[in-house]
Amino acid sequence: MKAAIRSSALARIFLVAGFGVALSAMPASAQKAGGSITVGLELDIPGFDVLKVGVYDTAALTASSALFDTLTYLDDNGKPQPKLALSWEPSEDFKMWTFKLRPGVKFHDGTPFNAEAFKANFDRQKDPANKCRCAFYISNVNDVQAPDELTLVYNLNDPSVNFPSLVSYASQTNAIHSPTAWKTKGDEYNRNPVGTGPYILKSWTAGDRMILEKNPDYWDKDKIYFDRITLKPLPDAQSRFASLQSGEVDLIWDDEYSADNIQKAQKDSKLTVHTYAGSGAQVYAFNTKVAPFDDIRVRQALVMALDRKKMSQAITNGLSKPASNPYGDGSWVKCKDDGALPEDLEKAKALIKDYGKPVEFKMLVTATPRGRMVGQVLQQLWKRAGANMEIEQVDQATIPPRAFMRQFQLTPWRIVDLADPDIQMYSNFKTGSPVALANYSNPELDRLLDHARTTADTNKRIDDYCAISRLINKEAIWFWTFQNTYYAISTAKLKGLPKMYSGKIDVSRAWKE
C-alpha cells in the first residue's frame, strides 16, 4: 500500500486526461458525412432499462454506444479518453475517484446532464428494492456523490488504479439515461430509451428494425457522419452473411463458430473482416477440493494433454487463437514468461500413471451445440492421456449456481474483457471470493493480487499479473483454451470502425467511402 501511495502523484499526471482530446484519430480528409448504415445484429434487443434487461448483450451494446454516452471511452491504445467526463483524479489510496463533467450537455428529451442526473442513474441501480441484475457489477462501488453540478465522486470499497478505463464500456451500468424519461415513462421506458448520445431513437419495430437518427444537438456532432443507423436483428448466421453479400446490410456481427463465412469474407475484396482479440479467455476451473483434482498431477496431466491447435481446427476451422494465460492479445498485460505448461501427451500419460488410480470425472458443459462439441473434443483429447471424462450437459443458467455452490468437478467459465484485469483476477483467485471456483488458497497468490490492485505503476502491475499467471499455470487450478476474439464483417467501403473492445461494435463514429 505504501508503494501505491508514493506512486499516486505520478499516477495522477498520467491518469488525468486533458481537455478536448479528439474522439477519433482518423485523418479528417477521408471522412465523409451523410448517408446511412444498416447493421445486421445476431440478437433481438430486449430493451435498455437496466432494471429490466440487466446485462447488455453484444446487440444491445451496438445500439447503446449510439444512444448513450459514458464518462470515458478507450482510444485505440486502450487508454481512457474524455467523453462525458473531461478529467479525473484519484485519491491517494485509489478508493475515491473524482470526475469533472462536460458542461452544457443535454439528454435527447432536453433534461440537462449533470452530476445529479448521473447520481440518480447510479442510485437507481444500487437501490436494493429495485433488485437490479446489474447489482454485482457495481458491488465494488460504495456510493456516488454529486458535490456540485459538474463534479462526480465515486467512493469505492476497494482500491482501483484503473477505474476511468472501467467506466468506458457502454454497458448497463455505465450508459447514462435521462432520469426524467424513466420516471415519466415507467414500464414503457425500456423500449423508449433516452440518452445524451450521438443518435436518437426514431422508431423501433420489435424483432424487425431499430432506426436511430443523428442528434442535431450532440456536443461532438462534427465527428458524427451517418444521418441514420438502422439496426436489424438477423439471427441466422447464414442469412445474415447473405444479406451482407447481397448489399442489404453494410455490417454484420459474426463469431468464430461461423468460421466459413469469416474465411470466405477474408478472400472477398468487397468485404472487410474486422477482428479484435480482446483480453480474457475461455477458461475452465478444476474443483481442487474433490478427487481426482485434489491431486496436482491429475490437473497438470489434463492441461498438458490439451492440443489447442487440434481443438481450434475441430471447433472453428482453426480460427480460435490459443491462450496460455488469462490476459489475451488485447490486454496491456504481456508476459515474457506466463508459466504455461507444455502440451505434452507423453508427460501427461506419465503423470496419470504416477497418480496410480483411474482418473474418472464429470465435466459440466452447456446443453448447446457448441458446449457439446467442446466437451466431446476435450473428452477425446483426455482419453488419449488415459483419463475418462463424462460429459454432464446442463442448461446455461444452471452453470453459475452449480459453480457458486461448488457442485462440480470441472466447469467451463469465462474471463470477460475488461479494460483492467484486476476485477476478474481478484474475484476469480482471491481466497474466499464466491467466484474463486477452484477452491484454492495460496498466500502468495493473495499477496500478488493485493499488490496488483493497489499499485499505480503499470510495469509493476504487469510483473504481478505475470507472476499470478505463472503460479496458476504451475498449480493448474484453472486452464485456458482460447482467447476471446470478436468478429464483424462489413462492406469494404465502411471506415472508421473503432476496436471492438469486449465485442462491442460501435458504428456511431463510422462513415462510408
Add this chain to the structure above:
Amino acid sequence: MAFFVARRLLYLVPVLIAVSLLTFSIASLLPGDLAYTILGDQATPENVAALRRDMGLDQPIWWRYLSWLGGVLQGDFGRSFRTGQTVLQAVTERLPVSIELMLLAQLGALGIGVPLAIVCAARSGGPFDRFMTGTAFGMLSVPTFLSAILLIYFFAVELRWLPATGYVPFGEDPAANLRFMVLPALTLALAEWPSIMRVLRSDMIATLQEDYISLAKAKGLKASRILFVHALKPSSLTLVTITGINIGRLIGGAVIVETIFALPGIGRLLIGAILTRDLIILQGVVLLVGAGFVIMNFIVDMLYAVLDPRIRHGHA
C-alpha cells in the same frame, strides 16, 4: 348444423384446458431457475430466495397453474420480465406477420399442389405423373432450412432479385412487403405442396373411376369441365383435412423460416423467449398458438361438414 357446431364447441373446452396444462407444465419443467434468470448469473442466494417468494415460485405447481390460468381467463397472460411488454402486446405486434406468412405459404402450396394433382390424376400412370410423384416424394425429404438457404443463395446473393432478410409491414408499402415475403412463403410452400398434391391426386384418381364421371364422359362433356366441376369438389375432402393438419406443420416451419429470413413474427418471438428463458412470454405464446391451432382445426371440421353433409349427421 347449429347443434353440430354447439357440440363441437363443447369438445373444444377440455382440449383447450389440456393445452393450457401442457403448456404450463412444459414451461415449468424446463431446466433453469426463473429467479436466477431474472437476477443474472451473479445473484446471491438471498436475492434469489426473495424473488422466488415474490413471484410465488416457492408455491406448489398446481397453485401456480391455477393462479396463472385465473389471470389468463381474465385476459392477463403476464408480462415479460425482460422487455416489460405484456404477452398480448408482444403477440398482437407479431401475429400479422405470421398470419400473412402462413396464408401466403398455404396459397403457394395450393397453387403448386392442386394444378399438379389435377394434371397428374388426369394422366395417371403417364411419364408426367410418374415424374411429379417422384419429385413430390423427394421434396418431402428436403428440410425447410436447406430450401431456405438455397433460395436465399440463388435469388438474393446470385441473382439479387429478392431480399435475403427483412420485413416491411403491408400497410406501409404493399409492394415491398410482398417482395420480402416471397422467399419465406415459397420456402414453406415447397415443404407443403407435395402432401397436397399426393392426397388430391389419389382422391381424384378414385373419383375419376366413379360411374357418374363415366356418364359425364359418355355425354361428351369437356375434359376440363369434368375435372374441375365434377371431380374436384368430391375429391377435396381429404385435402381440407390435410390443409388443417398442415397449419400445425406451418407453425413449426414458421419458427425456422422466420428465424432464417429475420421476419418479426410469432416464431421469432418463441425462439427469443426460449433462448432468453423468458418463461412468461413462452407460456403465453405457446398457449395462444396452441389454442389458435385447436380453433383452426375446429373451423376445418366445420368446413368438412359443409363439403359433405353426411358428416354433420354423423353418418361418415
